[in-house]
Amino acid sequence: MKTWLAVDIGGTKLAVAIVRGSNILCREQMTTPSSQSPDAMTNALSELISPFLNEVDAVAVASTGIIDHGILTALNPDNLGGLNQYPLQQVLIDMTGLPVTVINDAQAAAWAEYHALSSSSPSLINNMAFITVSTGVGAGLVLDQTLQIGRRGIAGHAGHTLADPSGPRCGCGRIGCVESIASGTAMGVAGRSFLGESSDGHKVYRQHLAGNEQASLIVQRSALTIANLIADLTISLDLDVVVLGGSVGLAQGYCDMVDTALAAMPAIYRPKVMTATAGNDAGLLGVVHWAESNFEKR
Numbered sequence: 001m002k003t004w005l006a007v008d009i010g011g012t013k014l015a016v017a018i019v020r021g022s023n024i025l026c027r028e029q030m031t032t033p034s035s036q037s038p039d040a041m042t043n044a045l046s047e048l049i050s051p052f053l054n055e056v057d058a059v060a061v062a063s064t065g066i067i068d069h070g071i072l073t074a075l076n077p078d079n080l081g082g083l084n085q086y087p088l089q090q091v092l093i094d095m096t097g098l099p100v101t102v103i104n105d106a107q108a109a110a111w112a113e114y115h116a117l118s119s120s121s122p123s124l125i126n127n128m129a130f131i132t133v134s135t136g137v138g139a140g141l142v143l144d145q146t147l148q149i150g151r152r153g154i155a156g157h158a159g160h161t162l163a164d165p166s167g168p169r170c171g172c173g174r175i176g177c178v179e180s181i182a183s184g185t186a187m188g189v190a191g192r193s194f195l196g197e198s199s200d201g202h203k204v205y206r207q208h209l210a211g212n213e214q215a216s217l218i219v220q221r222s223a224l225t226i227a228n229l230i231a232d233l234t235i236s237l238d239l240d241v242v243v244l245g246g247s248v249g250l251a252q253g254y255c256d257m258v259d260t261a262l263a264a265m266p267a268i269y270r271p272k273v274m275t276a277t278a279g280n281d282a283g284l285l286g287v288v289h290w291a292e293s294n295f296e297k298r
């Protein structure tokens, strides 16, 4: 069995772990460098990874952004600042001298959730979507029991499908994406009308739970938008299961609101909706599963 160095690169944190099979043997994390310059990222990765290099056989990375042939790119370049077009895979090969696999973090999390579900009910799930509602709206697709990556690494970016043609402009440049309405960031923007400039998604959600009607309308709009996304994906891809994750997706009562919105639709649009179980380590575990199965194919 290989010993993996798993790396999770998020907008706010960098995490590394030693992983064997489905076991995380040790885990470290640090804050993503705020300057977001290529040099700052390379230095931070080096600092985090160096202590573990003698213990591992290969490196598996789950990263925010689109991973196009090992290069980190973004639908919304502002999200990555100076890291757009960062040659992540080559940097890590040069740094470690080891084989390096890199995929998108929502794709990796989808694969982790699929593994968790299929180990308890093998072969029952053929097609699955994982949707994370958090700062943004990310997704990953498993079709015919295989994680979808796509030639350019884009597969599964369902947060940028259309929710409302007269909605706000999304960070990607398109008008009315799901992310521009349903994400925690979008809820925070919508909450400015009554919470002021310091409004954010967490504050809106707390107000919703406290019974504030304006806040509840915003949260309900988010949940309805995600329910419509689930219905669209289900009728397009014949999904068996949708797994909902992320800080908004797992917030108190959110999944129930999505379920309620789906219940108003014809049965054919309604897959089984479950909440994510792999938690903070989903990206780390998912990319190791993915890298391991790809190594076996070689």
Ligand SMILES: [Zn+2]
Binding pocket: 159, 160, 170, 171, 172, 173, 174, 177, 179, 180
């Ligand atoms: Zn978009």
